Amino acid sequence: MGSYQNGVVDGERSATPVDKGVDFAQYFCTYAFLFHQKEMLSDRVRMDAYFNSIFQNKHHFQGKTVLDVGAGSGILAIWSAQAGARKVYAVEATKMSEHARALVRANKLEDVVEVIEGSMEEVTLPEKVDVIISEWMGYFLLRESMFDSVICARDRWLKPMGIMYPSHARMWVAPIRSGSVDKKINDYEDAMDDWYHFTNETKNKYGVDMSVLKKSFSEEQRKYYLQTSLWSNLHPHQVIGTAALVKEIDCLTVTVNDILEVRSNLSSSITLENTRLCGFGGWFDVHFRGRKEDPAQQEIELTTAPSIDNGTHWGQQVFLLHPPIRVSEGDGLNVSFLMKRSMENHRLLEVELGCEIRQCSGTILPSFNKKFYIE
Amino acid sequence: MGSYQNGVVDGERSATPVDKGVDFAQYFCTYAFLFHQKEMLSDRVRMDAYFNSIFQNKHHFQGKTVLDVGAGSGILAIWSAQAGARKVYAVEATKMSEHARALVRANKLEDVVEVIEGSMEEVTLPEKVDVIISEWMGYFLLRESMFDSVICARDRWLKPMGIMYPSHARMWVAPIRSGSVDKKINDYEDAMDDWYHFTNETKNKYGVDMSVLKKSFSEEQRKYYLQTSLWSNLHPHQVIGTAALVKEIDCLTVTVNDILEVRSNLSSSITLENTRLCGFGGWFDVHFRGRKEDPAQQEIELTTAPSIDNGTHWGQQVFLLHPPIRVSEGDGLNVSFLMKRSMENHRLLEVELGCEIRQCSGTILPSFNKKFYIE
Numbered sequence A, B: 001m002g003s004y005q006n007g008v009v010d011g012e013r014s015a016t017p018v019d020k021g022v023d024f025a026q027y028f029c030t031y032a033f034l035f036h037q038k039e040m041l042s043d044r045v046r047m048d049a050y051f052n053s054i055f056q057n058k059h060h061f062q063g064k065t066v067l068d069v070g071a072g073s074g075i076l077a078i079w080s081a082q083a084g085a086r087k088v089y090a091v092e093a094t095k096m097s098e099h100a101r102a103l104v105r106a107n108k109l110e111d112v113v114e115v116i117e118g119s120m121e122e123v124t125l126p127e128k129v130d131v132i133i134s135e136w137m138g139y140f141l142l143r144e145s146m147f148d149s150v151i152c153a154r155d156r157w158l159k160p161m162g163i164m165y166p167s168h169a170r171m172w173v174a175p176i177r178s179g180s181v182d183k184k185i186n187d188y189e190d191a192m193d194d195w196y197h198f199t200n201e202t203k204n205k206y207g208v209d210m211s212v213l214k215k216s217f218s219e220e221q222r223k224y225y226l227q228t229s230l231w232s233n234l235h236p237h238q239v240i241g242t243a244a245l246v247k248e249i250d251c252l253t254v255t256v257n258d259i260l261e262v263r264s265n266l267s268s269s270i271t272l273e274n275t276r277l278c279g280f281g282g283w284f285d286v287h288f289r290g291r292k293e294d295p296a297q298q299e300i301e302l303t304t305a306p307s308i309d310n311g312t313h314w315g316q317q318v319f320l321l322h323p324p325i326r327v328s329e330g331d332g333l334n335v336s337f338l339m340k341r342s343m344e345n346h347r348l349l350e351v352e353l354g355c356e357i358r359q360c361s362g363t364i365l366p367s368f369n370k371k372f373y374i375e
Helices: A020-026 A028-032 A034-041 A044-055 A075-082 A096-106 A147-157 A180-206 A211-225 A256-260 B020-026 B028-032 B034-041 B044-055 B075-082 B096-106 B147-157 B180-206 B211-225 B256-260
Strands: A065-069 A087-092 A113-117 A129-133 A158-165 A168-176 A230-232 A244-250 A261-269 A275-291 A294-303 A316-327 A332-341 A349-358 A364-374 B065-069 B087-092 B113-117 B129-133 B158-165 B168-176 B230-232 B244-250 B261-269 B275-291 B294-303 B316-327 B332-341 B349-358 B364-374
Touching (some): A044 A294, A075 A087, A096 B211, A180 A230, A180 A316, B075 B113, B244 B261, B316 B349
Parallel strands (some): A065 A087, A065 A129, B065 B129
Antiparallel strands (some): A230 A316, A275 A316, B261 B332, B275 B316, B332 B349
């Protein structure tokens, strides 16, 4: 297989050709499993949002042409057809496309929905479309970097007055408390204790001194236990300060360059009396608003913010601070946020969080800067 | 990156070029982690076998040249040097080679051990060697198909009277009992119950009939829960019949063709009164015997047979029969065994087990044939 370009050569980061074979082996292949599709199709909040966005805005679909990017099982394509679309192109890169085709037929929509197996960057459609619909969001919005494919589709296949479903997306971050930090610190310390016993044994029993590897082992374990973001379904009570907007995206105008790096300075206030700042939680929301010239009749929101009843399969991404820091109501946080793609794998992300705490009293605690990996 | 040939074009199976990028992404990368190396270095049975095979057979190493294939942390190369080798080449495909180099230096062996980063198929050595040592065995011996690289090394770099460490390998299979079969059958049935509720919900709430996918979903779940071999550390009491030898390998003479397919007819007798045949366990052993012209002074065995005290990180591979079959002491099993490589990934395996049960009474139960996946 060949390769395709990922991203635009601009600014600091040059485009690294993506090897398609590797991309399939590491990324696409998981979507070929019905079990994985079922997990997403069982996410009630996700399903309700897309279902409502389509059926409460039929005027966007009736008699129109639609493109479903990364169609998976074909659910969005099928709903678009049921909402009255004249023609729907459902593009899916994996063999899941065969199941999508079977579903289309079983639901008597084969005259409307055409399933095309292939990557969005490579397929050719017979015409441009009125609507591009896609469920492209990964953890913390941009993990998986699938939005690149949606942008590519938009630039190639969306008519001038066409509409994006969803139309907008936002990333949020808030300070949190979490028992996970204690567990992870313990796990790391246990791993280092075990290393100590291991190197003793290897030296005494087998005559090989492995102590020179301690630093590397420690870095590897630190990265694994303390610097890799966690998936979590946070309880709203774990959010201890105001949420800050990291990024706003207009899906009609955003470019890949705009999302190669996400850089932002944020402010947050602690809202809980005497608590531990254990880290930050990150999540996203998307909105279905149509466009200025052709707005939605019913605006729909899909949010993945911490919730008791309306959690989603995305959860939130948790970035732990070790050790946690005592904070109190009214303390202010100045946070510098930088997110970029991993050099080794463009579908994974790296985050640098800098934080300065201004206590109520006026004291400013020394700022710290930590690097995290969204794997 | 390019590709290299895997296997020889002969017989039924043609060689499929292996994409190196994909191979790295799926296979090699796990060996770049110190945590993984430490797991293997902490396997007491494994370490003792190789340590003893070297240090109780120093005559094979003193003043000799050695090649360590897939050196990892470099432990075997270091031991070879400590046993008196004149020169050791430690070939390692991943960045673990850098840690190996540091270990060699820290143990003051840099004059003897040369670490070379690269794949065995591609590196060039300055000379042929007296000994090839390697720990290449995967689950059930051949998972990972690393032995291909050892054979390649032998054919290119072993002197005519050179020695292989280990010198021999065997695969074994025995009938077993296991509570896992009940659990897996339950898991599968739960998954299908859940599918039923899922399709009802998707139809009633979201207007899409997904029942056409039931067969595919069922096959996917069957494969996952019932047809994928399990890793297990079997207790000897779980072995309910005599172990049968599946394959014997002489590491000096075996070719890749010999191991592309492993085909064997086996016999086993049930040794437990009134029990359930829940499946088969598969394991291996290797021996360090030297060669006829230059034998070991102390023959060492490394076995992964079910054991109370001497379990290894390899465990055994378990192939479950669903439903289990009632058998009794003296019943005879005629088993046809066929193992070959997965078309999608040459490092994974597929096994077909056919079994005919001849009861003590003389009754012959209908034979069955089941396919399994070693993932």
